[in-house]
Amino acid sequence: xxxxxxxxxxxxxxxxxxxxxxxQQLGRLPLQKMIYxxxxxxxxxxEISKPAQFKPYYNGPYDYHIQNTVDALVxxxxxxxxxxxxxxxxxxxxxxxLTLGGKELVNKLTHVNGLxxxxxxxQEIATEVERRGWQNIKSLVYAEPTYxxxxxxxxxxxxxxESPTKNLSRSFLRDFRDSxxxxxxxxxxxxxxxxxxxxxxxxxxxxxxxxxxKEFA
Amino acid sequence: xxxxxxVSSTGFEPIFSDGxxxxxxxxGPFLLLGGNGLGKTTTLQTVIFALAGDxxxxxxxxxxxxxxxSYFKNRxxxxxxxxxxxEFALGDTKIIVRRRMNxxxxxxxxxxxxxxxxxxxxxxxxxxxxxxxxxxxxCFDDFRYLVHRLCYLGESRRSLVWDQGAQLRIVMMxxxxxxxxREFRKLRSTLxxxxxxxxxxxxxxxxxxxxxxxxxxxxxxxxxxxDEKGDGIQxxxxxxxxxxxxxxxxxxxxxxxxxxxxxxxxxxxGINNELEHLQVTFxxxxxxxxxxxxxxxxxxxxxxxxxxxxxxELCPFCTKKTTTLAAQAREAVAQKKxxxxxxxxxSDISADEIGKLRQEIAAKTIRQDELQKLLEGxxxxxxxxxxxxxNIKDKLNIIVAKLPRVQFAEVSxxxxxxxxxxxxxxxxxxxxxxxxxxxxxxxxxDMEGKYKxxxxxxxxxxxxxxxxxxxxxxxxLGAPCNFVMTPSRERLSLFSFFVPxxxxxxxxxxxxxxxxxxxxxxxxFRMAVIVFAGLLSKTRSTFICETPENALDLAYTENxxxxxxxxxxxxxxxxxxxxLQLGGVAKPLLDAYPKKDKEKRTINLIxxxxxxxxxxxxxxxxxxxxxxxxx
Numbered sequence: 001x002x003x004x005x006x007x008x009x010x011x012x013x014x015x016x017x018x019x020x021x022x023x024q025q026l027g028r029l030p031l032q033k034m035i036y037x038x039x040x041x042x043x044x045x046x047e048i049s050k051p052a053q054f055k056p057y058y059n060g061p062y063d064y065h066i067q068n069t070v071d072a073l074v075x076x077x078x079x080x081x082x083x084x085x086x087x088x089x090x091x092x093x094x095x096x097x098l099t100l101g102g103k104e105l106v107n108k109l110t111h112v113n114g115l116x117x118x119x120x121x122x123q124e125i126a127t128e129v130e131r132r133g134w135q136n137i138k139s140l141v142y143a144e145p146t147y148x149x150x151x152x153x154x155x156x157x158x159x160x161x162e163s164p165t166k167n168l169s170r171s172f173l174r175d176f177r178d179s180x181x182x183x184x185x186x187x188x189x190x191x192x193x194x195x196x197x198x199x200x201x202x203x204x205x206x207x208x209x210x211x212x213x214k215e216f217a
Numbered sequence: 218x219x220x221x222x223x224v225s226s227t228g229f230e231p232i233f234s235d236g237x238x239x240x241x242x243x244x245g246p247f248l249l250l251g252g253n254g255l256g257k258t259t260t261l262q263t264v265i266f267a268l269a270g271d272x273x274x275x276x277x278x279x280x281x282x283x284x285x286x287s288y289f290k291n292r293x294x295x296x297x298x299x300x301x302x303x304e305f306a307l308g309d310t311k312i313i314v315r316r317r318m319n320x321x322x323x324x325x326x327x328x329x330x331x332x333x334x335x336x337x338x339x340x341x342x343x344x345x346x347x348x349x350x351x352x353x354x355x356c357f358d359d360f361r362y363l364v365h366r367l368c369y370l371g372e373s374r375r376s377l378v379w380d381q382g383a384q385l386r387i388v389m390m391x392x393x394x395x396x397x398x399r400e401f402r403k404l405r406s407t408l409x410x411x412x413x414x415x416x417x418x419x420x421x422x423x424x425x426x427x428x429x430x431x432x433x434x435x436x437x438x439x440x441x442x443x444d445e446k447g448d449g450i451q452x453x454x455x456x457x458x459x460x461x462x463x464x465x466x467x468x469x470x471x472x473x474x475x476x477x478x479x480x481x482x483x484x485x486x487g488i489n490n491e492l493e494h495l496q497v498t499f500x501x502x503x504x505x506x507x508x509x510x511x512x513x514x515x516x517x518x519x520x521x522x523x524x525x526x527x528x529x530e531l532c533p534f535c536t537k538k539t540t541t542l543a544a545q546a547r548e549a550v551a552q553k554k555x556x557x558x559x560x561x562x563x564s565d566i567s568a569d570e571i572g573k574l575r576q577e578i579a580a581k582t583i584r585q586d587e588l589q590k591l592l593e594g595x596x597x598x599x600x601x602x603x604x605x606x607x608n609i610k611d612k613l614n615i616i617v618a619k620l621p622r623v624q625f626a627e628v629s630x631x632x633x634x635x636x637x638x639x640x641x642x643x644x645x646x647x648x649x650x651x652x653x654x655x656x657x658x659x660x661x662x663d664m665e666g667k668y669k670x671x672x673x674x675x676x677x678x679x680x681x682x683x684x685x686x687x688x689x690x691x692x693x694l695g696a697p698c699n700f701v702m703t704p705s706r707e708r709l710s711l712f713s714f715f716v717p718x719x720x721x722x723x724x725x726x727x728x729x730x731x732x733x734x735x736x737x738x739x740x741x742f743r744m745a746v747i748v749f750a751g752l753l754s755k756t757r758s759t760f761i762c763e764t765p766e767n768a769l770d771l772a773y774t775e776n777x778x779x780x781x782x783x784x785x786x787x788x789x790x791x792x793x794x795x796x797l798q799l800g801g802v803a804k805p806l807l808d809a810y811p812k813k814d815k816e817k818r819t820i821n822l823i824x825x826x827x828x829x830x831x832x833x834x835x836x837x838x839x840x841x842x843x844x845x846x847x848x
Contacts, residue, residue, distance in 0.1 A: 005504035005564065009511060047579040051497045075533070077521040078511070101514060101521050108510050112568045114575050162496055164489075164589050174586060 006072055007053075007065040010109060010118070011035045016079065016098045017106040018122035022130040025082060025095035028067065029059050030134065033141045036061040037125050038118075039161045040144060041197070044173045045121045045190055046114075049162035056150045060141050061159055070096055078102035124191060128198035136205070140198070143205035145169055173197055218352070218368055218750060218758035219305040219312075220244075220790055224264055228299035228318075232256040232292060233825050236299075242759070242792060243817060245785040245810075248803050249794045250843060251822030252832055257794035258372050259292055261761055264792070265371075267303040267316045269364035276365045278382075282373050289318040300324065308756050310351035314344055353754070355399070359390060367743055370762045377746075378739045379727045381705055381714050388715070391750045392678040393671050401667055408660045415653045422650060425643045429636060454641050457616045461648050464609045468655050471602045475659065478595050479666045485588045486673045492581050499574050505564040506571055512550075512563055523556065668712050682749045683715065689741035690717055692780040693773070694734070700742060715742065736765040737777060744784045751789065759790040766795060766802050778805035797823065797842045804846045815847040 015034045019026045026034065036054055043049045054061040073079040078101050084094040098106065110116045129137050141147060145168035146159055160166035173193055180188050188196075221242050230236040238260060240247070249257045262284070271285025290296045299318040302325075304311065315325040322337040328347040334340045345357040354360045366375070366383050377384055389398035515523040522533035527550065530543035546556035555562035672679065683700050690698035698719040705712055717724050717738045727735050744760055751757050769777060781791055781802070795803040807815045823832075823839045832839070 005501060005508050005562075007500070007504050010503060010507045013507075043582065046575075047582040048499065048575060049492075049496055049582075051493070051500055076511075076515065076523060099520065101518050104518065105511060105514055108514070109507065112506075113572055114568075162493070164585055174590075178590070 006069050008035070008063070008069045009073065010115065011038065012066060012070050012073060013078070013098065013102060013106050013109065014038075014119050014122040016096055017103065018119070018126035019134075020097055020103075021123065022126050024126070024130070024134055025097040027093060027095050028070075030137050031070065031096060032062055032066055033060055033137050034122070034125060034129070035063070035066055036141060036147075036159075036161075037129075037144070038121055040146060040167060040169045041121060041125070041173075041194060042118075043162070043164075043167060043170045044177070044193065046117055049167070052158040052160045052162055054159040054161065055157075056147060056159060060138060061147055073102065078105055121194075124194045128194060132198070132202055136202075139205040139209065140201045143201045143208060145172065145204075148204075169197065172200075218363055218747065218756070219268060219307055220757050221264065221268075221303060221305045221759045221761075221792060222311075223302075223304040224260075224267075225302045226260070226263055226299070227301075228293070228295060229256070229259075229263075230294045231827060232259055234827055238820075238825065240820060241817075242790060243814075244757070244788065244790055246781060246791040246793060246806055246818055248807070248819045249792075249822060250797050250803060250819050250846070251794075251826065252797060252828075252839065254829065255822040255826040255832075257822065258763060259289070261369070261763060261792065261794065262288060262371065263301045263318070264303055264761060265364060265369050266318070267301045267314055268305065269361040270321050272365045275358060276362060277375075282375055286319055286321065293318060305759075306756075307348060307351040308353075308754065310347070312344070312347055312351065363387065363390065367746060368758065368760055370740060370743065370760075372763050374736060374739075374765060376727060376735070376739045378714075378716060378742050379735075381712070384714055385712055387746060388679070388682070389671060391746055391753070392675040392682060397667075397671060401664070401671070404660060404664050404667065408657065408664065411653060411657045411660060415650065415657060418646060418650045418653060422643065422646050425639055425646060429639050429643065450638070451641070453616050454645060457613055457645065458648075460609050460613050460616075461652075464606060464613070464652075467602055467606050467609070468652070468659075471599060471606070472655070472659060472662075474595055474599050474602065475662055475666075478592070478599065479662065479669075481588055481592050481595065482666060482670060483673075485585065485592060486670065488581055488585050488588065490673075492578065492585060495574065495578050495581065499571070499578055502566055502571050502574060506566045506568060508563060509566060523550075526556065672713070678749075678753075682745060685749050686715060686742050686745035689745045689780055689783065690719070690738055692783055693737045693741050693776050694719055695773075695776050696720075698738070698741075700745070717742075733765075733769050733773060737769075737773075737780070741780060744780070744789070747789060748784065748787050751787075757788045757790070759792055760784065761792045763794045764802055769802070771800055774800060774802055775805050777802050778808075781806050782809060797821075797839045797846075799842060799845075801846075807846060812848045819843075819847060 012031070012035070015031055015038070016026060019030075019034065032054075039050050039054065053063045053065060055063070070079060074081055074096070078099055079096050080099045080102075081094045081096060106119070110119045129140065132140065142151075146161060146166065149168060150157075150159055161170075164170065176196070177188055177193055223242065224238070224240040226233075226238045228236050229238060233256060238256075240260075249260055251257050266286070266289075272283055273285065274280075274283060277283045286296070289299065293299050296319040297317065300315060301318065302313060302315045304313045306312075310329050312329075313325075313327040314323060316322075317324050323340045323344050324337060325333055325335045326340045326344040326347070327333045328343065328351075334343050348354065348360050349357055352360060367377065367387050375383075377387065386398060386402060389401060515521050516527070518524055519528070523546075525531045526533050526539075526543055526546050530538055530540050532539045532542060549556045549559055553563035554560060679702065683702065686700035687698060690700060696719060698717055700715045701718050701723065702713040703716045703723060703725060705714055717730070717734075722729070724730050724734075724738075730738065740762060747758055747760055764777075766774070766777070781793070785791060793802075793806075795801050803819070807818060810818060821840075821843050823836060823843065828836060
């Protein structure tokens with residue numbers, strides 16, 4: 001099965017589409033980070049996790065499948081590249097967006113039951129990141145507890161976003177969801193959970209940056 | 218684990234003629250060739266001593282197997298001047314350690330690109346820190362244990378296969394994690410202590426009962442100062458009885474909770490495994506479905522590269538017209554293959570299949586969450602109970618500490634004339650006994666639960682290790698040999714161990730094997746564990762072995778050489794000793810290498826060491842055998 005498919009096509013297409021709705025084209029690393037946030041939130045959003053694929057890399061969580069897939073999608077005409085800038089051999093900067101074909105693909109996929117729901121998660125993430133500025137996606141991901149703990153522990157293994165105990169965001173959100181009920185006595189909606197989660201990430205990112213500033217001062 | 222690259226010993230008179238021995242160890246086998254008393258064992262022990270210090274009581278429980286700096290004192294003229302320097306790689310880090318043979322402290326260390334550290338205290342500290350960081354060890358003792366008990370097979374021929382304690386510790390360290398192993402070892406040691414205390418208490422009860430029956434005649438004495446003291450004791454005993462009465466239901470509740478906890482953990486482990494599998498399948502199904510949609514679009518949308526190739530026959534790379542490529546691509550696509558590389562590139566998946574799987578996973582994930590929460594709740598409750606128990610036990614300990622100790626030796630003298638007191642003591646001792654029984658049961662269940670968690674979590678790794686060990690075993694025996702997990706029959710042991718099984722017989726004790734089978738199946742198992750640890754950590758290491766070739770006949774020598782060769786071809790190194798004699802392992806092992814390489818892979822100790830009179834007479838014969846080995 002594995003050899004006959006391309007992994008993460010859906011994630012790449014949804015991330016680019018959701019960012020595109022906010023008028024944003026994603027670079028190589030922001031694309032990784034956006035999909036990482038979706039992986040982290042997936043178990044609480046749709047009760048389904050992705051098998052562990054992200055590793056804590058130099059510039060945040062990295063899954064090499066994503067880059068391979070986006071390159072294949074560029075070749076096949078679903079994704080287009082703009083603002084390519086070859087600074088050094090290893091650091092190629094560019095921005096990706098969906099072509100008309102790519103947008104049609106997303107349109108077709110979102111008509112399938114369940115996948116529409118996945119796309120909504122990407123849209124929620126894009127909205128929350130947009131609110132805080134796309135340049136801050138890095139600090140939001142660095143404040144994400146699963147990644148943060150792996151980096152502190154210098155743990156080179158994969159980030160176990162699928163594990164109920166290792167995905168710390170999931171544990172946190174689950175406890176928060178179970179301890180809170182809305183004003184009408186109903187449980188907190190998924191959308192509100194995501195909004196609250198990003199507020200916490202934002203705050204954590206600020207505290208981290210303040211403590212770093214103090215340390216260097 | 219360490220891969221040794223270079224060894225340099227100085228001041229080793231009278232073992233080596235000039236007191237020096239320098240070895241450059243290439244990847245693969247390296248042999249120390251010589252005769253009796255020419256320093257083969259000493260050289261290997263020098264290397265192990267440099268890497269991991271002495272083998273004290275923390276490595277070997279039995280004193281006869283312990284060794285340290287004193288080993289060298291009797292062999293060297295000036296042990297205080299003898300020194301060894303070993304260069305080895307631990308993962309990606311190169312470490313050089315220098316040790317003097319008369320003490321445990323390190324004389325110098327150089328880690329990676331850093332400068333040498335020569336201050337003994339600092340060097341020892343940095344060495345231990347450096348080893349832990351480079352090898353991802355939780356503590357230096359783990360490294361020491363692995364070096365002494367896994368990577369080195371010395372002349373004592375300590376078995377790993379039939380030493381259940383050592384095997385359990387090493388397999389848990391390699392397949393599980395060090396923290397789990399340490400926690401487990403602590404539990405084992407507490408269980409042993411509790412069991413020993415239980416047996417002593419049982420003896421005490423017997424003594425008190427005998428004593429009571431001896432003095433069971435009614436005897437009323439007048440009140441005295443001793444009686445007043447006795448009143449104090451009575452009050453203390455009453456309070457302790459009350460506390461014990463309070464403690465017992467708590468312990469029973471905790472026991473029930475523990476049972477629940479074990480059951481939930483079991484279900485949780487099962488559901489975790491299922492989910493892991495389902496998530497992988499789901500991810501693959503979803504990818505296949507997305508690919509199907511993508512391919513559908515490529516067949517219809519003129520803007521896409523594949524469409525241009527299939528319909529308009531334009532090369533997607535250079536945009537030129539190409540009917541041949543288009544025909545090939547059409548054929549590949551018709552066969553659900555990639556038009557570029559020709560590999561399978563499509564699957565028929567319907568959205569319904571994904572939907573069903575999605576529902577199944579979602580239901581299991583919800584159950585997983587429920588179980589996780591339940592588990593956390595019970596763990597909290599258990600912690601509360603434990604805290605209450607500890608409180609009561611503390612109070613009890615204070616009271617018990619003030620009471621005279623009940624020992625058979627004391628019983629006759631101290632309470633010999635007071636049957637009432639003996640009865641009270643008998644009662645408290647019996648209560649203590651039942652508490653110990655409960656504690657032992659708790660510990661056993663705790664250990665069983667932990668071991669089950671370990672074996673469930675690491676089931677795949679254990680079966681991989683078993684397959685690997687069986688491969689090495691086959692190489693030696695030249696016939697099917699399986700290393701199978703077998704429940705231990707030892708007292709207080711609730712675990713399973715790898716034992717070899719061949720000729721349809723499971724060899725649960727070393728006595729069920731011949732001498733050569735015992736030695737070389739143990740070597741096969743060690744090499745498999747080293748290779749497996751290497752596969753997990755993506756590093757290579759060295760196995761250091763005093764080849765017990767005297768136990769081999771001609772037929773098995775080739776098999777042993779093949780087994781060592783397999784280990785070398787897997788990328789690992791061997792530092793072996795062998796006698797210069799006809800029919801040994803050295804020749805078949807080195808036959809695979811060209812002559813120059815053979816010389817690099819051996820050292821002839823006949824030329825390096827002062828020979829005894831008998832050896833000097835046979836020097837020519839030794840040299841002839843050596844030339845035969847290196848061709």
